[in-house]
Amino acid sequence: MAEINQSRFLIKITDLHFSQRGRKIFDGANIEIERGKITAIMGPSGAGKTTLLKLIGGQRHPDTGSVEVDGVNVHKLSRRKLYALRKKMGMLFQSGALLTDLTVFENVAFPLREHTRLPELMIRDLVLMKLESVGLRGAKNLMPAELSGGMARRVAMARAIALEPMMVFYDEPFTGQDPISMGVLVKLIKKLNSVLEMTSVIVSHDVAETAAIADYIYLISEGKVVAKGTPEELNRTDSEWAQQFMQGLADGPVPFHYPASDYATELMEPK
Amino acid sequence: MSWVRDRLLDKLHYLGHQSLNAFARLGRGSLLLLQLIFAVPQAIMRWRLILQQIYSVGVLSLLIIIVSGFFVGMVLSFQGYITLVDYGAEESLGTMVALSLVRELGPVVTALLFAGRAGSALTAEIGLMKATEQLSGMEMMAVDPIKRVLAPRFVAGLISLPILAMIFSAVGVLGGEFVGVGLLGVDGGSFWSQMQASVDFRDDVLNGMIKGVVFGWVASWIALFEGYDAVPTSSGVSSATTRTVVHTSLAVLGLDFILTALMF
Ligand SMILES: Nc1ncnc2c1ncn2[C@@H]1O[C@H](COP(=O)(O)OP(=O)(O)O)[C@@H](O)[C@H]1O
Numbered sequence: 001m002a003e004i005n006q007s008r009f010l011i012k013i014t015d016l017h018f019s020q021r022g023r024k025i026f027d028g029a030n031i032e033i034e035r036g037k038i039t040a041i042m043g044p045s046g047a048g049k050t051t052l053l054k055l056i057g058g059q060r061h062p063d064t065g066s067v068e069v070d071g072v073n074v075h076k077l078s079r080r081k082l083y084a085l086r087k088k089m090g091m092l093f094q095s096g097a098l099l100t101d102l103t104v105f106e107n108v109a110f111p112l113r114e115h116t117r118l119p120e121l122m123i124r125d126l127v128l129m130k131l132e133s134v135g136l137r138g139a140k141n142l143m144p145a146e147l148s149g150g151m152a153r154r155v156a157m158a159r160a161i162a163l164e165p166m167m168v169f170y171d172e173p174f175t176g177q178d179p180i181s182m183g184v185l186v187k188l189i190k191k192l193n194s195v196l197e198m199t200s201v202i203v204s205h206d207v208a209e210t211a212a213i214a215d216y217i218y219l220i221s222e223g224k225v226v227a228k229g230t231p232e233e234l235n236r237t238d239s240e241w242a243q244q245f246m247q248g249l250a251d252g253p254v255p256f257h258y259p260a261s262d263y264a265t266e267l268m269e270p271k
Numbered sequence: 272m273s274w275v276r277d278r279l280l281d282k283l284h285y286l287g288h289q290s291l292n293a294f295a296r297l298g299r300g301s302l303l304l305l306q307l308i309f310a311v312p313q314a315i316m317r318w319r320l321i322l323q324q325i326y327s328v329g330v331l332s333l334l335i336i337i338v339s340g341f342f343v344g345m346v347l348s349f350q351g352y353i354t355l356v357d358y359g360a361e362e363s364l365g366t367m368v369a370l371s372l373v374r375e376l377g378p379v380v381t382a383l384l385f386a387g388r389a390g391s392a393l394t395a396e397i398g399l400m401k402a403t404e405q406l407s408g409m410e411m412m413a414v415d416p417i418k419r420v421l422a423p424r425f426v427a428g429l430i431s432l433p434i435l436a437m438i439f440s441a442v443g444v445l446g447g448e449f450v451g452v453g454l455l456g457v458d459g460g461s462f463w464s465q466m467q468a469s470v471d472f473r474d475d476v477l478n479g480m481i482k483g484v485v486f487g488w489v490a491s492w493i494a495l496f497e498g499y500d501a502v503p504t505s506s507g508v509s510s511a512t513t514r515t516v517v518h519t520s521l522a523v524l525g526l527d528f529i530l531t532a533l534m535f
């Protein structure tokens with residue numbers, strides 16, 4: 001059994017410190033992501049969720065601490081090995097990041113054309129299969145500009161899984177979706193995770209949708225993991241911070257306002 | 272007096288910051304140029320991508336090049352005639368028009384038009400791809416955007432500009448003939464034969480082509496660098512586009528002076 005050698009965790013982030021333009025984004029975060037599960041990383045906007053995915057993908061380098069994926073330290077890899085590792089990662093960008101000068105079909109075919117020498121017929125079948133799985137086979141000849149936000153994200157999803165990666169990262173998959181495409185996306189992520197046995201990481205601030213499909217949740221704030229556990233555990237936790245975030249309350253330990261001088265004073269102040 | 276000192280220090284600080292920025296940009300630009308050069312052999316293997324880019328960089332610039340070439344040739348012919356006719360040397364009109372075009376105006380004006388038509392479009396395209404995370408997305412798909420996106424455009428610029436410059440000169444000579452022979456009544460036979468006798472292939476045509484290649488190199492490099500280095504926002508891309516046109520124009524005029532001094 002090959003699995004005996006494999007650790008239970010596909011991704012291990014240890015004591016991560018990272019700052020950008022003099023601002024601390026991560027300050028000693030520890031995160032472990034289990035194989036084959038859906039793990040959610042949640043936190044308010046600007047908490048560094050997107051940055052975390054870029055750190056895992058090797059596009060950013062930590063100041064100290066390490067990021068291990070499948071047993072290897074991402075930031076110690078040569079460029080060639082890093083690129084080989086990235087072929088095992090599918091990333092769904094917040095914006096979709098579809099190539100605007102290619103059709104939907106060619107966008108999904110892009111990784112196949114770049115990384116395989118499959119005959120055209122096989123590429124066609126694979127692309128149609130992926131598009132069918134996100135329900136957009138009929139949209140194959142459209143250009144990205146002709147897609148709605150939800151459709152673009154589904155195309156990006158088809159592209160992210162084109163090479164059948166070991167893991168998929170979803171950056172804010174639910175933000176700005178109408179309730180129907182939201183439901184479609186939630187189902188899709190779950191289906192892809194169970195059918196293709198991929199490890200899924202969802203980065204999001206949409207609590208309800210994410211908690212509904214996640215096996216395990218990390219809450220991050222101010223560069224640290226402030227709470228972790230299964231959705232049930234987090235709902236029952238007595239951490240005020242976790243309660244505030246999970247219930248979506250405006251008042252609590254997380255301030256809604258950016259630090260400012262007193263409101264009334266500022267209004268009355270002469271210019 | 273401390274505020275004077277403070278302001279001086281502020282100015283000094285600003286100056287230092289600006290020069291550091293300029294050096295950093297120069298460094299990033301040189302690095303990109305190296306990466307582009309190393310990516311060229313692989314890019315040539317994927318000639319289809321290059322052909323597509325030659326279409327959008329070169330073929331789509333054809334109209335503006337042909338129209339401008341014709342007008343520049345016509346104006347040259349008018350001005351040349353006025354001067355030459357005083358000396359009774361209007362038979363040399365063909366030589367004058369052809370030499371001005373092949374040696375100088377062909378490559379230089381083509382490069383300036385190229386900066387405005389194709390260079391700005393390249394910068395905007397790459398800058399927008401960066402702003403919409405398309406480049407970042409490619410990297411995450413283990414595809415190097417320098418090899419896949421920038422290198423084919425670089426090669427296309429290298430190939431297109433010298434060819435466009437030659438077309439510009441050829442059309443310009445026709446414009447010169449139209450005005451000189453057609454309107455002003457210079458003898459057609461001497462217009463062409465004098466031109467043939469005194470325009471040298473190596474000294475004039477080849478040197479003009481070398482200028483075209485050098486300008487193609489510089490114009491594509493600057494356009495691609497500005498796009499790749501753009502601040503990934505709409506205002507960042509728009510100022511990068513402006514910089515492409517300004518920097519390319521200045522670089523082309525400066526280099527033309529140096530090349531002319533070396534060649535002729
Ligand atoms: N390219 C960048 N340069 C400088 N700062 C950045 C950059 N990208 C993001 N940031 C900053 O890093 C912080 C974390 O950003 P991000 O990871 O995008 O947050 P999230 O995805 O959780 O909303 C933010 O404060 C943001 O302003």
Ligand SMILES: [Mg+2]
Nearest residue numbers: 049050094172
């Ligand atoms: Mg984000």
